[in-house]
Each structure stands twice: as C-alpha cells, then as structure tokens.
Amino acid sequence: EVQLQQSGPEVGRPGSSVKISCKASGYTFTDYVMNWVKQSPGQGLEWIGWIDPEYGSTDYAEKFKKKATLTADTSSNTAYIQLSSLTSEDTATYFCASSIGWFAYWGQGTLVTVSS
Amino acid sequence: DIQMTQSPSVLSASVGDRVTLNCKASQNINKYLNWYQQKLGEAPKLLIYNTNNLQTGIPSRFSGSGSGTDYTLTISSLQPEDVATYFCFQHNSWPYTFGAGTKLELK
Numbered sequence: 001e002v003q004l005q006q007s008g009p010e011v012g013r014p015g016s017s018v019k020i021s022c023k024a025s026g027y028t029f030t031d032y033v034m035n036w037v038k039q040s041p042g043q044g045l046e047w048i049g050w051i052d053p054e055y056g057s058t059d060y061a062e063k064f065k066k067k068a069t070l071t072a073d074t075s076s077n078t079a080y081i082q083l084s085s086l087t088s089e090d091t092a093t094y095f096c097a098s099s100i101g102w103f104a105y106w107g108q109g110t111l112v113t114v115s116s
Numbered sequence: 117d118i119q120m121t122q123s124p125s126v127l128s129a130s131v132g133d134r135v136t137l138n139c140k141a142s143q144n145i146n147k148y149l150n151w152y153q154q155k156l157g158e159a160p161k162l163l164i165y166n167t168n169n170l171q172t173g174i175p176s177r178f179s180g181s182g183s184g185t186d187y188t189l190t191i192s193s194l195q196p197e198d199v200a201t202y203f204c205f206q207h208n209s210w211p212y213t214f215g216a217g218t219k220l221e222l223k
Contacts, residue, residue, distance in 0.1 A: 044216045045214040046214070047212040095160075101171075103150060104165070
C-alpha cells in the first residue's frame, strides 16, 4: 500500500526557515517524481514544484523559486521541502503528492504557522 | 501559466439530485484533467484522472467528461457524504494548476 507520511506541524519565526519531511512507503521511491502543494488557510491549492528522487533534478513554479528548496534522501525514502525567509504569506498547509497513478497519493499535510 | 476557472463557486443541491461541476482551462489541456474531492482537514482525494477515468474505489455515481478547454464532473445522485469542495487540476503543462474549487452543500 502506497503511503506518504509527513512530519508534524511547524511554527517558524518571520525570517526563519522550516523543513518538512515526507516519508514514502509501498513503492519504489526512485521510480516516481514527488510533488509539493501549498494550501493557504481557506484558500485553494498551488503547485510548488517537483523532485525526481533518482537524479535529484527539480523544477519549481516561478512563484516558489526563491521560497522553496526540494531535496530527497533515497536511503530513507524521504522527500523534503525547506521554506526560507518565512513571512505570514507562508502560513499554510503543505502537502507532498507522488506522481504514482496520476497524482493519486498524497500525504496528510503539514501545517506551517509563521508567528513571532 | 494555464488558468483553471471553476463554476459555480458554491452549489447547493438536495440528496438524490444530479449535479454538474464545471472547469474551464485558459488553453487546451489535452484531457490531462483530474478532479479531487477535499473535506475539511483532509488531503485532496482523487476522484477522476485524465478527464474520465474513475479512480479505484470511487463510487460510480461520479463521472467526468470533456475535451480541449472544457471539462465537467457529474454526480449522478448526490449523497450526504459528497458534501465537500471539489477541485479540478491540469497536469498538461508545467506549472500544473488547480481551479479555485466548487463548494458543494446540501440544500
């Protein structure tokens, strides 16, 4: 069974960084791209970017190129997103979503709250 | 970026009704269109992929259609558990984009 287990909620100070993890199981981690999605409170969904765990290649939506950094650790089947220079605009729930089955599998989401 | 416009933004319907949700892309997305259902506090759940393919385990009352720029999600007989927000999502062109959602309520 494919599962994506994300790390717990984070609180970050303005200007700081946070790093969220997404541990994959039930499939070969390096066979599928991992994607990240942002959902702001009460808002819609935004695609942040993707990482190919096998090669480490990435691509980002323009809006997130200076905000997010995607990495992956193939030894632990875990993908990461680091969000830098946090502002109130970064307060949101962040989801990982595998490309398996046409984006069928999502993590449960991680709430990031930016607060001083 | 491809803009995805969903209508209506809010839909009120009764149990048993046939409901139709619409999604319009700003350019041809070649049927690379998914529909997701999201309930409060949960991750989006895939209902339909690539326009008209029912995801495993999803009830057959859900169906999708469309081509080019215009796509539709139909629920043939609305059930109370279908109350949720529905998002369309294009994965034809990077960056992938979502519609703003249709909130489905019970009348």
